[in-house]
Structure formats: C-alpha cells, structure tokens
Amino acid sequence: MSASVRSMTGYGRGEHIAEERKFTVEMKSVNHRYNDMTIKLPRSLAGLEDKIKKRIMHEVFRGKTDVYISFETFSAADVEVKLNEALAAAYIEKLKLIEEKFGIYSENKLELAAKFPDVITVEKAQQEEEVIWEALVPALDEAVEKFVAMRTVEGENLKKDILLKGERIRTLVAEVKERSPLVVVEYQEKLNNRLKDLLGGVDVDPQRIATEVAVFADRGCVDEEVTRLESHLIQLKDILDGGGQVGRKLDFLIQEMNRESNTIASKANDIQIVKATIELKSEIEKIREQIQNLE
Template identity: 45%
Template structure:
C-alpha cells in the first residue's frame, strides 16, 4: 500500500548536459500531473506525463525539470556574408576617398558588428526526451520508496483502528442480548406497579419482549460489519492501488454503524456505537492519503 504523498529527486550528466528532475505529490481524488520546465523544453511535457501515468495511479503530481547545457555543441556560429561584403565595399570606398591603405584583414572583417553571430542550436528532441525520461524514472524510484514507507505507516494505523473496532463490536454483540433481558424485566416491573392487584399476563410480556428484540436486532449489521473488516484486511495486503475501494468500503462500514446506532435504544450500546463511529472516521481520514 502506498501513500499519495511523496518526493523524489535525481540528477545526471548526459552528453554535456546536467539534467535534474524532481517529483512531488500530494493527495488528490484523481491523477493530475503538471510538468514545469523551461519554455524551450516544453516538448518534454507529453512524454513525462505519460511516464508518470505508467507509475502513479492517483495524486496531484508536480514534475520539475532543469537542464543546464555545458556543451559547445549547443552553439552554432553563423556568418552574415551579405553584411560582410557590404562592410568590405564600404572600407574600399573609404580607402579610395582618403588615400589610406586598404589593409582590411579577415580578422578585422570578422569583428564587424553582426558579421559573426552565435545562436543556440536546436536540440535533438527525441534524444533529449529519452534522457530526461530516464532521469525522471530515477527520481520516481526515490519517490515510490518514500510513498511505500508512508503507506506502511498508514496500513499499520488502519490495522490498529480495525482491531479497536473488532473489540468494540464484540462488546456490542455481548450487550445486545442483555439489553432485551433488561427490557423484559423493566416491562414486567412496570406492569406489576400498574396492575398490582391483577394477575400479570406472562405471555404478553414475552410477546412484547420478542417484538422489542426483533425491532432492535442488530445481528445482520454486525455480521456485515465483520465482513467489511475482513475485506479491509485483504485490501491492505493488495499490491495494487486501493484508495478508492477503501473509501467505498469505509462508507459501507459507516452505514452499518449508523444502523446499529439507530436500533440501539440503550445507553451503553449508544456509547459503544459512538466510539465505533469515531474509529471508522479515523480510518476514513487516513485512507484519504492512500493511492
């Protein structure tokens, strides 16, 4: 089980470039990948989003890319021949007009403004994309490791809450039959007070107690809740993304606990149900972090 939050970073020098990739993620209902890189490298975005989608199922993911080029291969020197010829013609005219020697050299001409210009070469986008994606995967390895460690902590906490719920459920199941016995005794006592001079109809008391027991029966709810807890443990052992499934399962657990609470009709049971719902809510809060 993995957490949705995590961080990873990798840096590598490839073909004279220093490539740095950072991966950060926080909770999100779906997968939302944002790539942030220098404008000149916007062509990397699609490939990085695809690579992220192959490794991450859910979360708001930010990928930061930095590329520092140290290679002279990235620079192209261009010669403006027409401009150089204009300079040369102008210098010849100046020599003739002034009577000075025309001693223009190649170096002199090359130093004239805009004759030689430097431009950034167009990168090999396919090769650079492969290089950046390879560095991304190194960062993603560290990112996944952190998410896995956080996921283990979340799983341990959920298991602890699950065991607490099982303990509370055992108390609920033990209390439920006693509640019916106490109701029957209370009903018999009230009838004795009201009908002190009249013979009490024991059959009527049994019938009333049976109706009460049927109306407040929680056997089905406790069985389903135990089934949900069993499914919870199975999901925690799954190596696939389970966040959404867990969210749905906890909703069902909460529904069963609400039904038990509505049928409680007993102070002790009501208190147990409050504790039960509190633990389920704590699980719900934790699984919001699970991929």
C-alpha cells in the same frame, strides 16, 4: 506476504550528467481524486512532454503530481549565436544619420550596433530529440524511484495505523454483539416488574409480556448490521494486504461501514451500546480521513 500500499504524498529528485549536459528532475505530489499531472520543462524539451508523462504514469496512478525538469549545458556545441544582419544594418544606418545631423562622429558604430537588442542572440542549438531523451531518462527514473519509495513508506505507515483502528472497531462490534441480547432480557425483567407494581402484585399474562418483548427486540435488533460490519472488517484487511491501488475501494467500504454504524446508532436503546456506537463512528471517521491519502 502482503503487498505494499502507497500514499498520495511524496517527493523525489534525480540528476544525470551526460556529454556535458546536466538534467535535474524533481517530483512532488498531494492528494487528488484522479491522476492529475503537471510537467514544467524548458521550451527546448517541450517535444518530450508526452513521453515523460507516459513513463511516469507507469508507476504513478493517483494524486496531483508536479514535475519540474531543468536542463543545463556545458558544451559550446549546444549554443548557437545568431546575427540579425538586416537589423544591424538598420541600426548602423541610423547612427550615421545621427552623426550627420548633430556633427558628432564615432569610430565605434559597429560596437554600438552590436549592443542593441536582438542584433546578436544566443540560443540553444537544436538537438536530436532521441539523444536528449536518452540522457534525460536516468534522471527521470531516479526521481520516480525515490518518489515511489517515499509514497510507499508513508502508505505502509498508514496501513498499519488503519489496521490498528480496524482491530479497535472489531472489539467495539463484539461488545455490541454481546450486549444486544442482554438488553432484551433486562427489558423483559423491567417490564415484568413494572407491570406487577402497577397491578399490585397480580400475575401478568405471560403472552402479553412476550408480545411486548418481541416488539422491543425486533425494533432494536442489530444482528444484520453487526454481521455486515464483521464482514467489512475482513474486507478491510484483505484489501490492504492485497496492496496496489486501494484508495477508491476503501473509500466505498468505509461508506458502507459508516452506514451500518449509523443504523445501529438509530436502533440503540441501551446506554452501553450508545457509547460503543459513538466510539465506533469515531474510529470509522478516522479511517475515512486516512484513506483519502492512499493511492
């Protein structure tokens, strides 16, 4: 049974509630040449960024991945209320000066001072990093699992389509292989008849014709290119069936296939081979575009 391949595009979401804390993790990715990961998380979780990235990279090897992590708390123990005493005293002192200068007195100086910015602040209490990490992991793993599952489904669909295109290429290569020797035979017949017409029916030197045909056959011979394309098609299937991180391998292989098809096109001296080569190059280009999305 062949192993799976993965697309580089995907989405996954995970949630976990533990001890009055809710963690939400969302992941999404697009194509990228390397493994480029951006993690956006609350400042209170900043110390966990490296551990989060390492855990994800055990499963994600290529693509531009954005990870969003949010953290809510429902416990009063997670909240710390702070009073800036010096700032409050300064505000109260200024309020007293205002009273004396304008003759306006208030019984609510304390209430007014408390409303000024930064006098009373509410912050999330410092938590033990390991406790937070243990609560975050289930949400993170769920998001990664769904993310990888989606990439796998899309990757397998791409694999099927690439293999279908590979079979079409195999058919076209077979057509070129079958047609190539017939082109030489037809050329020999045309050359012989043309020379007879030019010479008024006089027999032509067989050695002269043989030499011309040999030059023509050598110039238009595509046996090596056809053989290499057949080998590349076997490798294409083997790489896809092997699964895993196939993108870069296939990218190199498709470059080689494209090079062989270009060579056949440059040597083509027959309309049927030309047509087959045009379609061959088209199918290779379609595969090239698809493998840009494989991990």
